[in-house]
Amino acid sequence: MISVLVVGAGIAGSAAAIAFARGGASVDVVESTPRGHVLGSGITLQGNALRVLRELGVWEVVQKHGYGFDTLGIRAPDPQGTLLVEMNDARTGGPDLPAGMGMERPVLAAILHEAAENAGAKVRFGVDITSLTQDASSVAAGFSGGTSGRYDLVIGADGVRSWTRAAIGIDLKPRSTGMGIWRLFGPRPDSVTRTDLYYGGAGYIAGYCPTGENSLYAYIVEDAQDRTGLTPQQRLEVMRGLAENYHGPWDAIREDLVDPASINYTWFETHVLDGPWHRGRVVLIGDAAHCCPPTVAQGGAQGLEDAIVLAETVLGSYPLGDDASMDELLTAFTVRRLPRARAVVEASVQIGTWMLEHDVDADVPGLMGRVAALVSEAP
Known part of the structure; x- marks a missing residue:
């Protein structure tokens, strides 16, 4: 039986733990944050992400707790929030899955953690990895608290600033794309039943996505700015000020925009490890290997795809014979x-670049269509 250590219990790491444990591997997972401590408010899962979640055996519970939709709306940043077009969105996971689904990130995390444990993975929260030492046949890992373990494979799924990536000697740092995003989490008005996007106005994009029967997340994208000095109340006031420029369903969203704790602000960042994603028996997946801004809503989906492809590749050939290493x-x-x-990643960055440059000839629909066609294919 192959022994696997997964570093990080985010979307990609949890999916890898489920896939390997369901495939018969012995799986340990270490996560530096406490159980239930999940950053972020909501996430949009495109159909190809839902396809992976179905393969992992969690689709039914995800469907119960998320909010699925099949259309995309484009609205004008005018005083009425005029609906310009409602279009059918691409069903990248196949005709039997929604085109997209919004979910609360903590809810998705809890579903994946429970599924990993039910599959037999041992998940330890509040534990840091402190050392990795490889030889030809295994990897020795040390953990906070003085414990250790030895594994056939170590999976670094510890995010954009991956400790694992640095530990195996890969010097890759994310760069800002020049955009920052305000996000809020709050109640879902009855008028919000899908993702709508407003291009222009006070920001480059304003949008929202239902994440459950009673919740949504909404966002406004601006030029990247240093917002670190703002108090929570000041952040709320900035978000409310920007939101004043958007109408339609935004009017109802703004009425509930009263809790400073519901607001967060981050910059769009990107990187791609353009070469082997492993050193020896340690491999990177998800944001540790590639990170894209959310302009095509594929970050989580690509991490999920990494997880199942890695499990399929390794478990399909294990135990290793003379013809495989x-x-x-x-x-x-x-x-x-x-x-x-x-x-x-390149498509996500390109869309942002077009907006930053106010490129009137940008073919955003064409590029998004090509991405949809690509991810509609099996990973």
Whole structure:
């Protein structure tokens, strides 16, 4: 039986734990934050992400707790919030799944953590990895608290500023794309039943997505600014001021915009590890290997795809015979995943660049259509 350590219990890490444990591996997961401590408000899951969640056996519970929709609205940043067009969105997961689904991030995290544990993975929260030492046949890992373990494979799913990535000698740092995003989490007005996007106005994009029967997240994208000196109340006032420029359903959203704790602000960042995603028996997935701004809503989906492709690649050839080595398997994984992840990242960044440059000739629908066609294919 192959032994696997997953570093990080976010979307990609939890999915990897489920896939490997369901495939018969012995799986340990360490997560530095306490159980239930999940950053972020909501997430949009495109159909290809839902396809992976179905493969992981959690689709029914995800469907119960999320909010699915099949259309996308485009509204004008005018005093009426005029609906310009309502279009059918691409069903990238297939005709039997919604085109998209909004979910509360903490709810999705809890579903994935429970599924990993039910599959047999041992998940430890509030535990840091402190060391990695490799030889030809295994990886020794040290953890906070003085514990240790030895594994056949270590999966670094510890995010955009991955400790694992640095520990194996990969010098890759994210860069700002020049945009910042205000996000809020709050009640869902009856008028919000899908994602609507407003291009222009006080920001580059303003939008919202239902995340459940009684919740949504909404966002406004602006030029990246240093907002670190603002108090929570000042952040709320900035968000309310920007939201005053958007109408239609935004009028109802703004009425409930009263809690400073419901607001967060981050910059769009990006990177792609353009080469092998592993060193020896340690491999990176998700944001540790590739990170894209949310302009095509594919960050979580690409991490999910990494997880199941990695499990399929490794478990399909394990135990290793004379004709296969772990290095060859992990190289094959990168070869399979890198072109798709890189294309998604580049498209996400390109859309943002067009907006920053106010490019009137930008073909945003065409590019988004090409991304949808790409991710509609099996990963």
